[in-house]
């Protein structure tokens with residue numbers, strides 16, 4: 057409780073350029089042969105147990121406390137491979153005392169903006185270099201993070217291996233550094249010097265990391281400038297498994313919006329443009345540009361209609377700097393989901409690097425590896441909202 061309070065104190069004043077939104081597509085299924093999966097599991101998830109395992113419930117949870125070193129080094133590989141096989145089964149088949157699943161724990165929704173070659177003076181802290189992003193992915197992977205999409209989160213369809221921690225990537229503003237197409241041997245492909253290109257490269261060697269993320273775009277502005285039409289760019293992302301979310305048509309300042317009509321035009325027109333570019337594609341979440349609208353107008357950010365096109369954003373991320381709640385948590389409220397901002401030119405409190413360092417494993421969502429069950433320590437059972445299980449079985453230990 058004390059930690060939560062301190063985090064809130066530290067984070068509540070952090071300002072964002074963009075708010076939030078959400079939602080998304082399909083989920084990742086491991087298709088690798090068991091042997092390869094086991095190797096990945098050993099090298100990543102279990103390793104992460106050693107690396108980031110910190111205090112468990114009941115112990116003093118000092119953020120900077122060093123983690124236990126002893127847990128798994130001596131574990132025979134055969135046993136770990138067995139565990140990997142068993143994770144395909146029910147949560148009852150994993151060694152909960154080792155994996156310590158906590159599917160009521162928090163999940164980080166990371167907010168990225170610009171990507172550039174190198175920092176120059178004046179670059180905002182919302183900017184990431186390609187090299188830093190290249191280094192970030194293996195670091196997250198080693199710590200056991202695996203990507204899911206916002207729709208997986210909203211539907212409580214989180215499918216990452218046992219012991220791993222789900223994470224969401226979100227990208228605001230549709231910048232070319234996030235993604236742009238280039239021509240290669242007559243085909244349009246993602247520029248390798250873009251966030252998507254870097255993720256694609258990383259996933260060739262680490263397919264279980266997940267090629268996922270939500271791009272919050274303003275279709276009235278330049279979007280992923282580069283080769284190809286806007287439609288081709290968006291389709292490329294969707295075909296790869298990424299999601300597209302709403303960020304208003306022209307990136308208006310929602311706090312300054314004066315009327316319901318203005319908001320509905322901005323949100324609805326963006327959805328309408330999306331349908332023209334990819335028929336049937338519904339954006340189900342919205343990232344707030346410059347923050348939330350006034351109290352009286354907030355409902356129109358959530359739901360509304362413009363020129364016959366209705367929209368219903370299931371998730372709106374608040375301007376905020378904290379990890380988000382598990383979808384089964386009593387505090388889960390997708391219309392007010394916080395995001396953690398990506399680390400930028402200088403380290404700041406509550407950026408991604410800060411949270412990765414400070415958040416203990418026991419505070420985060422640690423998967424039981426079984427999408428049909430929700431496994432939590434008994435000590436966390438009271439934080440689970442039974443009405444949010446969405447047909448999954450609650451398992452406690």
Ligand SMILES: [Zn+2]
Nearest residue numbers: 074228229345
């Ligand atoms: Zn924005």
